[in-house]
Amino acid sequence: MAIKRLTSAGLGLVQFETYFTIKAEQVFRSRPRDASPARGWDGNLAPSELQFGEITFSNDICSSDPRSRCHGVVRYRKTDPAGRLVQQWMHPTSAEPTTKMERQGLVDLGDPRIDFFSARPEDWRALPDGGQTLCFNETATKVNWHYARWLFDTRTSRNVEFQCNDRVMDLRDVPVPVYDEEYRGLANLLNFYVAVRTHSGVRNFLHLDSVVISVDW
Amino acid sequence: MLRRSFTAVLEKGSTFRSGFETEPYEAGWAREARWFVRVLHGRGRGALRVTPEISPDGLHWCEEGTAPVAAEEGELVSLALGNFGSWLRLRCAMENGLREVRVLIYLALKE
Numbered sequence: 001m002a003i004k005r006l007t008s009a010g011l012g013l014v015q016f017e018t019y020f021t022i023k024a025e026q027v028f029r030s031r032p033r034d035a036s037p038a039r040g041w042d043g044n045l046a047p048s049e050l051q052f053g054e055i056t057f058s059n060d061i062c063s064s065d066p067r068s069r070c071h072g073v074v075r076y077r078k079t080d081p082a083g084r085l086v087q088q089w090m091h092p093t094s095a096e097p098t099t100k101m102e103r104q105g106l107v108d109l110g111d112p113r114i115d116f117f118s119a120r121p122e123d124w125r126a127l128p129d130g131g132q133t134l135c136f137n138e139t140a141t142k143v144n145w146h147y148a149r150w151l152f153d154t155r156t157s158r159n160v161e162f163q164c165n166d167r168v169m170d171l172r173d174v175p176v177p178v179y180d181e182e183y184r185g186l187a188n189l190l191n192f193y194v195a196v197r198t199h200s201g202v203r204n205f206l207h208l209d210s211v212v213i214s215v216d217w
Numbered sequence: 218m219l220r221r222s223f224t225a226v227l228e229k230g231s232t233f234r235s236g237f238e239t240e241p242y243e244a245g246w247a248r249e250a251r252w253f254v255r256v257l258h259g260r261g262r263g264a265l266r267v268t269p270e271i272s273p274d275g276l277h278w279c280e281e282g283t284a285p286v287a288a289e290e291g292e293l294v295s296l297a298l299g300n301f302g303s304w305l306r307l308r309c310a311m312e313n314g315l316r317e318v319r320v321l322i323y324l325a326l327k328e
Contacts, residue, residue, distance in 0.1 A: 026276065
């Protein structure tokens with residue numbers, strides 16, 4: 001996971017743009033912790049695609065008064081933990097576990113299996129029009145870059161839209177989980193997270209070639 | 218110009234019950250590297266013996282040549298490497314009856 005921690009000079013629309021690419025590490029089939037069965041390679045589809053889990057884009061927003069905090073989150077799930085192709089953009093239905101929630105005994109952040117972005121692994125839903133096949137080059141040594149653009153509104157604590165390549169998803173009606181309590185130390189918080197997660201013993205990589213953040217204030 | 222440096226924490230209090238290798242780590246930009254291994258907890262007598270390995274591609278490995286070091290419970294040990302190419306890992310073996318070990322492993326890299 002990588003995080004850029006900022007604060008905001010105002011409220012309004014914020015746009016996050018990047019070119020990204022994803023890849024599962026090249027491995028030999030004999031690697032003992034490789035849980036995903038690599039199917040035969042026919043020179044077309046890449047079996048290593050089945051060894052890629054998911055990537056997640058998130059923000060962390062807190063207004064100045066009152067201290068209302070939330071995370072807007074968009075995830076691309078390439079495969080599920082059983083190694084089946086999903087290829088779906090998703091959003092969480094519960095708020096990201098925080099250190100404060102751990103101190104209250106509500107979550108165990110020390111559990112390495114925990115989903116960083118939701119309280120429970122099942123708390124994810126498909127985004128409308130969120131099914132998308134991303135080019136995943138059939139040769140293990142090649143990558144292809146994708147364009148992503150994510151627009152959200154810090155004034156309303158809502159997502160607006162998410163674009164990946166030629167697909168634009170309207171997020172205006174997708175709820176964003178908001179914390180029940182104030183976070184007093186986080187006035188004007190504006191953080192950005194990007195994360196990659198494997199479901200097997202094969203390492204997964206997410207690369208970003210620059211990020212542009214634009215605002216309308 | 219400030220020299221670039223980075224410390225990768227490759228194992229964060231992980232528990233192992235048999236020998237293991239750390240994940241392949243690409244460090245071609247670094248002129249020098251130093252491993253730190255801290256054994257937080259051990260079950261059974263004996264030590265964790267760590268041997269540095271190098272690779273041209275992150276797939277095929279050979280020993281780097283620096284003598285292995287052994288760490289017992291509570292100890293912090295270190296190994297310095299230079300002129301290592303691009304890929305690094307540590308091979309870790311449980312010795313003399315060590316049955317379980319909880320470790321922190323750091324790789325400190327410097328331009």
